Amino acid sequence: MEGLTLEEFGAILVMQGFNGLSYFCVLLLMALGLAIIFGQMGVINMAHGEFLTIGAYATFLLSWLSEHYAPWFMPYYFLLAVLLGFAAAFAVGHLTELALIRHLYRRPLDSLLATWGLALIMQQGFRSLFGAREVSATLPDWLLGSWQPVSGIDIPLNGLFVMALTMLLTAGVLILTYRSRWGLQMRATTQNRVMAGAVGIDTQQVDRFTFALGCGIAGVAGAAFTTIGSTGPTSGSLYIVDTFLVVVFGGAQSMLGTVASAFSIAQASSILEFFMTGSMAKVSVLLTIIVILMMRPEGLFRANVRR
Amino acid sequence: MTRNNRPRGLYTALGTALLTLAAAHAADHPTAAVNTTGLAVTDTTVVVGQLHSATGTMAISETGSIQAEQLAIAQINAMGGVLGRKIEVIQEDGGSDWPTFAEKARKLLVNDKVAAVFGCWTSASRKAVLPVFERENSMLYYPTFYEGLEQSKNVIYTGQEATQQILAGLDWIAKEKGAKTFFLVGSDYIWPRTSNKIARKHIENVLKGTVVGEEYYPLGHTNFGSLINKIKLKKPDVIYSIVVGGSNVAWWKQLKAAGVTPDKQTILTISVTEDEVLGIGGENVEGHYSAMKYFQSLDNDNNKAFVKAFKEKYGADSVIGDVTQAAYLGPWLWKAAVERAGSFDVDKVAAASPGIELTTAPEGYVKIHENHHLWSRLRIGQWQRDGQAKVLHESELLEPNPFPEGYQ
Numbered sequence: 001m002e003g004l005t006l007e008e009f010g011a012i013l014v015m016q017g018f019n020g021l022s023y024f025c026v027l028l029l030m031a032l033g034l035a036i037i038f039g040q041m042g043v044i045n046m047a048h049g050e051f052l053t054i055g056a057y058a059t060f061l062l063s064w065l066s067e068h069y070a071p072w073f074m075p076y077y078f079l080l081a082v083l084l085g086f087a088a089a090f091a092v093g094h095l096t097e098l099a100l101i102r103h104l105y106r107r108p109l110d111s112l113l114a115t116w117g118l119a120l121i122m123q124q125g126f127r128s129l130f131g132a133r134e135v136s137a138t139l140p141d142w143l144l145g146s147w148q149p150v151s152g153i154d155i156p157l158n159g160l161f162v163m164a165l166t167m168l169l170t171a172g173v174l175i176l177t178y179r180s181r182w183g184l185q186m187r188a189t190t191q192n193r194v195m196a197g198a199v200g201i202d203t204q205q206v207d208r209f210t211f212a213l214g215c216g217i218a219g220v221a222g223a224a225f226t227t228i229g230s231t232g233p234t235s236g237s238l239y240i241v242d243t244f245l246v247v248v249f250g251g252a253q254s255m256l257g258t259v260a261s262a263f264s265i266a267q268a269s270s271i272l273e274f275f276m277t278g279s280m281a282k283v284s285v286l287l288t289i290i291v292i293l294m295m296r297p298e299g300l301f302r303a304n305v306r307r
Numbered sequence: 308m309t310r311n312n313r314p315r316g317l318y319t320a321l322g323t324a325l326l327t328l329a330a331a332h333a334a335d336h337p338t339a340a341v342n343t344t345g346l347a348v349t350d351t352t353v354v355v356g357q358l359h360s361a362t363g364t365m366a367i368s369e370t371g372s373i374q375a376e377q378l379a380i381a382q383i384n385a386m387g388g389v390l391g392r393k394i395e396v397i398q399e400d401g402g403s404d405w406p407t408f409a410e411k412a413r414k415l416l417v418n419d420k421v422a423a424v425f426g427c428w429t430s431a432s433r434k435a436v437l438p439v440f441e442r443e444n445s446m447l448y449y450p451t452f453y454e455g456l457e458q459s460k461n462v463i464y465t466g467q468e469a470t471q472q473i474l475a476g477l478d479w480i481a482k483e484k485g486a487k488t489f490f491l492v493g494s495d496y497i498w499p500r501t502s503n504k505i506a507r508k509h510i511e512n513v514l515k516g517t518v519v520g521e522e523y524y525p526l527g528h529t530n531f532g533s534l535i536n537k538i539k540l541k542k543p544d545v546i547y548s549i550v551v552g553g554s555n556v557a558w559w560k561q562l563k564a565a566g567v568t569p570d571k572q573t574i575l576t577i578s579v580t581e582d583e584v585l586g587i588g589g590e591n592v593e594g595h596y597s598a599m600k601y602f603q604s605l606d607n608d609n610n611k612a613f614v615k616a617f618k619e620k621y622g623a624d625s626v627i628g629d630v631t632q633a634a635y636l637g638p639w640l641w642k643a644a645v646e647r648a649g650s651f652d653v654d655k656v657a658a659a660s661p662g663i664e665l666t667t668a669p670e671g672y673v674k675i676h677e678n679h680h681l682w683s684r685l686r687i688g689q690w691q692r693d694g695q696a697k698v699l700h701e702s703e704l705l706e707p708n709p710f711p712e713g714y715q
Contacts (some may be wrong), residue, residue: 012540015565019532026530043479085446122360134556134586144590146566154566159532228564229529230556230586236362238527240552259409273533278524281533 024266031216049236055085055222089219158227251299358426365404365478371631448637454501476598569594580628680707
């Protein structure tokens with residue numbers, strides 16, 4: 001590493017540190033919705049990636065509309081896109097629960113197959129609706145490029161945005177789960193469905209809202225990911241493996257586990273990628289996770305739940 | 308007879324006259340003479356196959372090829388077809404799945420007896436159908452630029468093999484930017500790895516430069532932060548990029564976000580065409596360079612006519628990338644070979660192919676080499692914000708060399 005001054009080395013160190021944090025937020029954002037659906041409800045939702053894609057396409061549509069009909073709105077459209085992404089994915093999730101998921105609550109393996117089929121249907125739907133080619137939402141200038149606190153250090157603006165959004169959303173979900181009436185009902189339903197029903201909780205209603213909320217959060221993630229990734233019919237499937245990895249590794253029933261797992265996977269990947277080749281880093285991370293899961297099948301954090 | 312019927316009668320008469328005319332032309336080439344091996348050729352029609360992925364992950368890339376081939380076939384038909392016969396197309400969907408490609412190829416060749424097939428995109432799909440084409444003895448026109456190391460009597464490669472795309476591009480960037488150090492980046496599969504191998508040999512042996520890093524990431528990888536920092540640490544003169552698919556979009560967006568802009572860092576890529584820029588966004592590649600044989604913005608009469616016809620058929624917003632143009636050449640090269648051979652028989656068409664020239668190609672002049680690849684030029688394009696490239700450099704006509712000595 002000749003020809004590198006101490007300042008430059010320090011700058012790389014700072015940027016690499018930020019990269020790890022930023023990747024942590026990406027993983028957490030994509031896993032948050034699934035943590036609710038898989039973790040709290042026990043539904044293996046293979047179509048999670050496609051709900052992400054809904055958010056991404058919502059962003060693209062809004063970007064296209066404002067570019068063509070309201071150019072003055074361009075700097076602000078992205079914030080609305082995040083909300084629209086949530087609303088669209090929430091609505092589709094609500095319908096999905098009504099038509100498909102509620103018939104499969106006691107059959108986890110069937111739900112895996114059914115949602116896998118749903119994922120394929122949705123992918124072809126995107127393809128028919130938006131075309132097979134990838135599209136690109138035109139990002140507002142405040143999301144492009146980097147912020148330079150001092151010369152030599154480039155902090156990606158889109159990374160900062162994803163970070164802020166993740167923190168807001170995680171805080172929101174935690175408050176909703178542990179401090180709201182709905183959260184109480186959801187946790188009661190998860191812990192003991194029959195008893196929850198007996199004390200007057202409309203468990204069907206709770207299930208429907210929980211599933212739709214998880215999908216809606218995926219939609220938000222999808223909207224945010226248009227800043228760092230691709231928007232196409234199969235873009236969502238790029239995230240699905242990592243998403244399940246984070247949730248399962250963290251311990252399916254624990255929100256805190258999801259956070260911890262996203263953090264450790266992101267830091268491990270980020271550091272290993274720096275010192276090895278990309279493919280080898282991925283192999284090492286997966287192997288480590290497999291070994292840890294063999295020793296702790298329930299994941300990092302274990303919630304005490306009565307089955 | 309009412310008044311309304313009269314025009315229809317007129318059209319019928321006109322149609323009959325035209326058919327007679329076509330039949331007269333076809334009569335110069337009686338079916339028994341032009342088709343001795345039982346292909347699907349009648350006195351008025353010839354059937355060809357089209358085999359691409361219209362569904363699945365590869366549909367992103369292959370849609371353009373499907374459209375370009377259909378445009379070429381429609382244009383050929385409007386000119387009277389091939390040996391007086393209209394081309395009919397049977398389109399099959401490989402569904403981005405390689406065994407499916409092989410199965411559909413067998414169906415087209417054995418059941419449908421098509422005279423030729425235009426298709427495939429990835430090397431994996433081509434490798435899957437190759438044994439089928441060789442066993443059943445038929446012609447495949449393959450449009451994608453690829454890693455080389457292959458040559459078959461039954462395939463015409465209308466894209467570039469690796470040396471045609473890589474060497475001239477590296478020469479240009481070394482000369483233009485005085486580049487000495489290179490960082491090679493790619494997706495982890497055969498095409499980027501073979502291409503970077505050739506690039507490394509050329510950089511080290513011919514350009515006398517150094518490769519300061521070579522990195523591969525799995526297909527579908529979406530986080531390139533660590534890689535970008537690693538590159539910043541090495542400070543190469545040029546990043547040479549062969550990242551593909553959804554990864555490609557993430558890679559370019561994150562480069563831009565990390566402050567890797569054209570004023571600070573030169574990037575040369577052989578995996579970005581106008582099609583990819585749709586997904587990446589012009590603002591993210593603006594100012595960087597692609598090495599391709601074709602850009603939509605090429606300024607010649609052939610290309611202007613081609614772009615106009617393409618947009619009329621598929622919409623004003625549609626874009627044309629390198630492979631789309633190469634796919635467009637397929638039906639024209641096949642027509643020229645059939646007419647030169649005076650026959651649809653595969654052996655005669657294959658034998659007649661080397662030496663065929665096309666002066667009407669949108670990319671300019673091309674010629675089929677003995678090794679079934681095309682002589683073609685390499686261009687360097689600099690991407691603009693609107694998603695089009697400004698062509699800065701055009702090479703000599705390059706000889707295809709799928710088995711380059713000293714590069715393996």
